[in-house]
Amino acid sequence: MKHFVVNLFKTPMFLIFALITLIYALPALGKQAELSRYAVVTAIGIDNVEEENLENPENKFEVSLLTFIPIAEQTFTETYKVISAQGRSISEAMDLAGLHIGREIGLSHVKSVIMNTDLLKDDVSKFLDYLSRSKNMAASTKLLATDSKAKDFLNAVQKLNSESSIKVSEVINFNTNYIYSSDSSFETFFKGMFGPTKVSLVPFLTINDTEGGISVASGGEQSGGQESSNGGGQNSSTTSGQNEEIVNSGDTLIFKDGKLKTMLTGFDMKKINLVRGDYTTGSIEVKDYTDKIFDHANLIFEIFDKSVQYKVKYENGTPIFYINAQMTLALSEVENGDGMVEKNVEFFVVDQKCINALENKIRRSVADAIGIMRDNQTDIVDFYTFMHNSDKKAFNNFLDSLEDREDYLNRIVFKIGVDILSK
Amino acid sequence: MKVLDRSITAWQTGIILFILLFANKILILPSLLYEDAKLEAFLVPIFLFVLELGLIFLFYRIKTKYPSERFSDILKNHYGKFVTYSLYVLILVFFFCKALLLYNVTYIFFRNMIYKDSGNILFLFCFLPVVNHLAIIGLRVIGRTAQLFFPVIIFISLFCICIGFFGINSSPLLYQASINDVFRSCLKHISAFGDSIFLFIFMDKIKIQKGQWKIVFSFAGIAMLFVVTITTVFILSYTYTSFMHPFAIFEIMSYVKEFGGLGRIDIISMVLIIILTYFQLALYLKGFMESFHVIFSKIDNIYSVLTFNIVFVLAVNYVVLNLSKGVIYGETILPYFSIISFVFIPALVVVMLLKKRRKERKK
Numbered sequence: 001m002k003h004f005v006v007n008l009f010k011t012p013m014f015l016i017f018a019l020i021t022l023i024y025a026l027p028a029l030g031k032q033a034e035l036s037r038y039a040v041v042t043a044i045g046i047d048n049v050e051e052e053n054l055e056n057p058e059n060k061f062e063v064s065l066l067t068f069i070p071i072a073e074q075t076f077t078e079t080y081k082v083i084s085a086q087g088r089s090i091s092e093a094m095d096l097a098g099l100h101i102g103r104e105i106g107l108s109h110v111k112s113v114i115m116n117t118d119l120l121k122d123d124v125s126k127f128l129d130y131l132s133r134s135k136n137m138a139a140s141t142k143l144l145a146t147d148s149k150a151k152d153f154l155n156a157v158q159k160l161n162s163e164s165s166i167k168v169s170e171v172i173n174f175n176t177n178y179i180y181s182s183d184s185s186f187e188t189f190f191k192g193m194f195g196p197t198k199v200s201l202v203p204f205l206t207i208n209d210t211e212g213g214i215s216v217a218s219g220g221e222q223s224g225g226q227e228s229s230n231g232g233g234q235n236s237s238t239t240s241g242q243n244e245e246i247v248n249s250g251d252t253l254i255f256k257d258g259k260l261k262t263m264l265t266g267f268d269m270k271k272i273n274l275v276r277g278d279y280t281t282g283s284i285e286v287k288d289y290t291d292k293i294f295d296h297a298n299l300i301f302e303i304f305d306k307s308v309q310y311k312v313k314y315e316n317g318t319p320i321f322y323i324n325a326q327m328t329l330a331l332s333e334v335e336n337g338d339g340m341v342e343k344n345v346e347f348f349v350v351d352q353k354c355i356n357a358l359e360n361k362i363r364r365s366v367a368d369a370i371g372i373m374r375d376n377q378t379d380i381v382d383f384y385t386f387m388h389n390s391d392k393k394a395f396n397n398f399l400d401s402l403e404d405r406e407d408y409l410n411r412i413v414f415k416i417g418v419d420i421l422s423k
Numbered sequence: 424m425k426v427l428d429r430s431i432t433a434w435q436t437g438i439i440l441f442i443l444l445f446a447n448k449i450l451i452l453p454s455l456l457y458e459d460a461k462l463e464a465f466l467v468p469i470f471l472f473v474l475e476l477g478l479i480f481l482f483y484r485i486k487t488k489y490p491s492e493r494f495s496d497i498l499k500n501h502y503g504k505f506v507t508y509s510l511y512v513l514i515l516v517f518f519f520c521k522a523l524l525l526y527n528v529t530y531i532f533f534r535n536m537i538y539k540d541s542g543n544i545l546f547l548f549c550f551l552p553v554v555n556h557l558a559i560i561g562l563r564v565i566g567r568t569a570q571l572f573f574p575v576i577i578f579i580s581l582f583c584i585c586i587g588f589f590g591i592n593s594s595p596l597l598y599q600a601s602i603n604d605v606f607r608s609c610l611k612h613i614s615a616f617g618d619s620i621f622l623f624i625f626m627d628k629i630k631i632q633k634g635q636w637k638i639v640f641s642f643a644g645i646a647m648l649f650v651v652t653i654t655t656v657f658i659l660s661y662t663y664t665s666f667m668h669p670f671a672i673f674e675i676m677s678y679v680k681e682f683g684g685l686g687r688i689d690i691i692s693m694v695l696i697i698i699l700t701y702f703q704l705a706l707y708l709k710g711f712m713e714s715f716h717v718i719f720s721k722i723d724n725i726y727s728v729l730t731f732n733i734v735f736v737l738a739v740n741y742v743v744l745n746l747s748k749g750v751i752y753g754e755t756i757l758p759y760f761s762i763i764s765f766v767f768i769p770a771l772v773v774v775m776l777l778k779k780r781r782k783e784r785k786k
Contacts, residue, residue, distance in 0.1 A: 016552040024545060132667065135535045139668075139678070187664060187678075194663040196596045385596045392598050 038106035039098070040068040042080070043157060045114040045150025046127060049086050059086040061119075061127060063093035064151040066158055067101065068109075082154045090130040107136040113143050113186075114150040115202070117253075117260075125193065125258040132186060139187035144203045145253050156207045156246055193258050196388065197379040204251040204263060254378050262376045271369040274362060275323060275381050277308035284329065284365075286357045300333035301358065310386050314394045317401055319387060323366060324417040329358065331422075350422035359418040366416045374409045383412065430628050433635035435566030437642030438573050443618035443706060444475065444646035445580075446699035447525050449672040450532060452615050453654040455750065457665035459608035461599035464665075465655040467608045471616045472647045474765055478619045479643055481772045483636055486626055488779050493627040495717040501775050508718055510767060514624065515714035517760045519731065521618070522707035523738050524757065526550065527749040529700045530739075532670050536693070547736060550704060555728055557705035558712060562628050565705055572698055579695040584652050586688065587675040590660035614757030617764030621706060623772075624713050669746065672696065 008014050045064035064084035083101050087093030098105045113131060115124070131137055146153045184203050192200030250266025264272070270282060286299045305328040313320045331350070350358075373380055387395045399405050431439070448468065456464035489497055498507040530546050538545075557565055622629065631639065657671040660678050668674040673696070676689035708731055715727035 013552065013556055016548075020548050023548075187661075190664045190667065191662060385594060389594070389597050 037104055039065070039083075039101050039103040040106050040109050041065045042068055042109055043112045043114065043154055044107075044110055044131070045082075045084075045116075045154045046090065046119060047116045047150045048118045056086070056088075058088050059093075060088055061090055061093050062086045062151065063090060063097055064154050065094075065097050065105065066154045069101075069103075080158045082151065082158055084151050090127050094130070107131075107134055108138070110137055110141050113141060114153050115143065115145045116150045117145055117147045117204075120145060120253065120255075120260040123258045124255060124260070128186075128189075132190065137186070140185045142203075143184050143186060143189050144205055146205050146207065148207050153205070153207055153246070189255075193255070195382075196384045197382050198257040199261075199378050199380055199382075200255040200258075201380070202253045202255065203248065204253050206247045206249075207245065254376065254380065256378055261378055264372065268369070268372055271365040272372065272380055274325065274365050275308065275369050277306070283332065284327075284358065284361060286354070286361050289354065289357055291351070291353055294334065294336055296336075298335040299331060299354070300335075301329040302332040304328040304330055310383075312387050312390050314391070314398070317394075317398055318411065318413060319395070319398055320413045320415060321383060321387070322415050322417065324419065325362065325366070326419040326421070327362070328421045350420070355420045355422075358420050362418045362420075363416050366418075367414075370409070370414050377406050377409065379409055383409070387412075429561060429563040430630045431563055431566040431625075433631045433638045435563070435570060436622070436629050436631060437639045438569045439566060439706065440479070440619065440622065440639060441573070441642040441646040442569060442576075442699060442702045443621055444472075444643060445649055446703040447521070447528075447618070448615055448650045449653050449699075450696060451528050451669050451671070451746075451750070452612060453657045453671035454665055454669045454674075455612060455754070456608055456654065457658055459600070459611065460605045462595050462597060462658055462662065463600045463605055464608065464658055465651055466605050467612065468647070468650050468654055470605070470609050471613060472650070474613075475616050475619055475647075476643070478617065478764065478769060479622070479640070481769055481776075482619065482622045482626070483639075484776055485623070485772050486629065486631065488776065489626070491627060494623045497775065498771065501778065502771065506771075510763070510771070511624075511714045511717045513760070513763045513767070514620065515711055515718065517620075517763050518707045518710035518714065519734065520757055520760055521614070522704055522711070522731075523735065524614075524749060524753050525700065525703055525707070526735075526739060528746070529696065531746045531749065532673070532696065533693075536670070536673065543740060547739070550701070551732060551735075553701055554704040554708055555732065557701070558708040559724075559728060562625060562709065565702070565709065569702055572702070576695060576698060579691055580649055580653075583672055583676055583692050583695065584649070584656060586679050587653070587656035587660060590675060590678040591656065592660075595659065595662040610758060611754050612758075613761040613765065614753060617761050618706075620764045620768055621710050623768060624710060624717075 043066040045066075047062040047064070049059045049062050062084055063086075064082055067081050067083050069079060069081060083097050085093045085096035085100055087096055094105050113128075119127065125132075128143075131141075184201060189200045189202065192198070250269055252264050252266075252269050254261045254264060273282065282303050284301045284303065286301070289297050289299050307326050309322075309324045309326075311322040311324070313322070329350075369381075387398075398411070399408060402408060402411060452468075453464065456467045460467055485494075485497070495507055495511065498510065526546075530543060533546070534541060557568065653672060653675070657668075657675050658665050660675060661668050668677075672692045673689055676692045679688060708728075711731050712724060712727040715730065716724060719726070
């Protein structure tokens with residue numbers, strides 16, 4: 001034993017290890033638990049400060065935080081609160097929110113950032129700067145916009161249920177994968193903004209009552225944890241007993257270079273996504289179709305598979321952009337003018353007439369989509385990258401020949417080819 | 424204090440060379456390369472590794488011509504004491520500056536990512552004793568320990584690269600940067616390269632049998648391939664926002680974690696970074712000690728270690744210690760020191776080799 005102890009003291013690394021343990025490990029035992037030090041924020045809302053609510057004339061922003069505060073309970077219900085604070089900058093408002101709650105603001109679990117549309121008149125990057133610099137916030141955090149106050153939106157989210165914020169971010173995830181292919185994470189937003197087209201997309205959600213779209217309804221019966229604090233004790237506009245719906249109709253805000261350019265409806269986005277190869281689900285409706293079986297029927301076809309090929313050629317310096325879409329469709333629904341169709345549509349064979357109708361419909365939709373992008377000078381599909389990578393020299397010559405380089409979409413001739421396969 | 428610098432084998436030399444070529448290029452370098460060279464940033468390490476390969480080839484030539492002589496002695500014989508001491512002073516400063524930058528970057532990385540409340544003193548406590556111990560205990564021990572950890576390093580690096588491929592999901596805008604931009608970036612970040620001069624100053628301790636050189640060159644090749652692949656994967660994953668993500672190997676894993684839902688997979692890359700940092704700091708200290716010993720050959724080795732530690736602590740605390748300062752220092756001051764590894768040493772070695780050849784011909 002004596003020999004062992006002597007050997008230990010002869011080993012400098014052991015002494016250093018013992019020293020570090022004594023200096024750092026022991027005081028660490030007496031430290032406050034992290035759960036008591038941090039407020040776990042799951043969603044952030046950012047609003048413009050309205051003049052009547054000004055606590056300080058210099059305040060510009062109101063930041064609301066949907067915060068999970070760990071409380072020892074016998075049930076597993078998680079308690080969320082919306083805390084808000086005003087400040088001249090986002091970081092100041094965040095610090096004040098921390099003061100209100102008496103904890104440090106932990107941003108590692110933030111799933112979504114909600115922006116009020118009033119804010120979006122200015123350059124978005126101004127107030128997203130703080131969040132984009134934060135090393136704690138995940139790059140996959142979803143950005144979304146609403147026409148109501150972001151604080152009210154968070155209050156509605158809070159009332160959904162204990163894991164509501166996650167559900168809202170899942171609604172946006174659903175956008176990405178299935179309906180309107182517009183990923184809206186921080187990373188994608190900045191990739192778009194710093195990319196060649198400078199175009200970024202942000203989903204637009206409302207909390208109005210509406211019949212369309214995907215809605216996440218929030219009942220007003222749950223009043224626990226509804227407390228709101230913005231320094232002046234201002235209460236949330238959401239009152240107990242009121243029913244609200246968070247509605248996602250696929251509407252999308254289009255930003256160019258960080259500035260709001262326009263808002264496109266879900267139907268517009270659907271048309272644009274027809275041009276994009278990475279979007280392979282959805283449906284196409286052929287209206288007022290008549291043949292031997294159908295009489296003035298609306299036929300709805302589900303897209304099973306889709307591939308889109310681009311090709312670009314230059315004729316006298318003008319780019320001719322070929323979009324060839326190949327789609328596999330299956331009839332999924334029939335709305336017949338004369339009631340039910342007698343013949344079993346399960347075995348319906350898509351004839352040439354129907355294929356022509358579908359091709360025309362798709363061509364019109366693609367033309368509409370290009371028209372929307374041309375009107376707003378927003379290259380949502382990113383034709384720019386394809387043309388640049390195909391023939392950099394010819395494309396640069398084409399851009400140089402334009403008076404306004406941003407207006408390149410209006411100078412490109414698009415030719416649309418559609419090939420339909422039925423399933 | 425006696426430093427037991429016993430000889431190292433071809434395998435150990437290869438592994439040390441791998442660490443020297445790989446370690447300090449996978450954290451902040453790819454992001455900095457993107458700023459100038461955009462998506463063509465992967466060309467920068469390729470061009471600079473060509474220079475590095477030239478340096479390794481010169482080492483091969485001089486080692487085969489002078490198999491058991493010290494580099495400082497060869498220099499003294501050919502150029503005299505003044506040139507030798509001047510060169511070793513520069514090498515000493517070179518290794519010290521690189522150690523400073525490496526520590527600074529690693530400290531900022533770990534503080535930002537995990538240990539937000541930890542101060543520099545704790546990090547110095549964690550790094551300096553181990554690094555000192557590794558350097559003092561001898562080159563062979565470093566080689567053997569590196570041999571032990573090498574499978575872990577390779578496995579984690581390969582894992583990061585393979586996982587990183589899942590993050591590449593966009594068709595980026597190619598040919599953004601001109602060849603001028605790429606070369607400008609090469610000059611700006613040349614200081615991250617040139618660590619192979621470590622082999623020159625320890626050439627008498629390296630024992631490589633005939634036919635074993637391929638091991639050394641293979642390890643160098645693997646390290647270069649890894650660096651180029653990691654840079655490419657990182658830039659193709661983040662494309663236009665690469666400049667917003669300073670810690671490449673971690674960000675690659677982080678990207679897959681966040682968008683692929685693979686839990687905290689990014690922690691694996693931290694293990695790699697910490698292992699590599701320990702080894703590389705030890706190698707830099709070893710380079711510093713050897714240079715110090717050549718300049719002040721009559722005083723004990725303990726003084727070289729003490730000098731390094733004192734100046735290092737002072738410099739870390741008062742000169743750098745934030746990422747932007749570290750980057751400015753790495754991009755503006757350190758590139759001048761690369762003259763040592765890419766101009767002075769090659770020029771001196773080439774002249775020596777030519778002289779030797781002339782002598783042999785006369786015989």
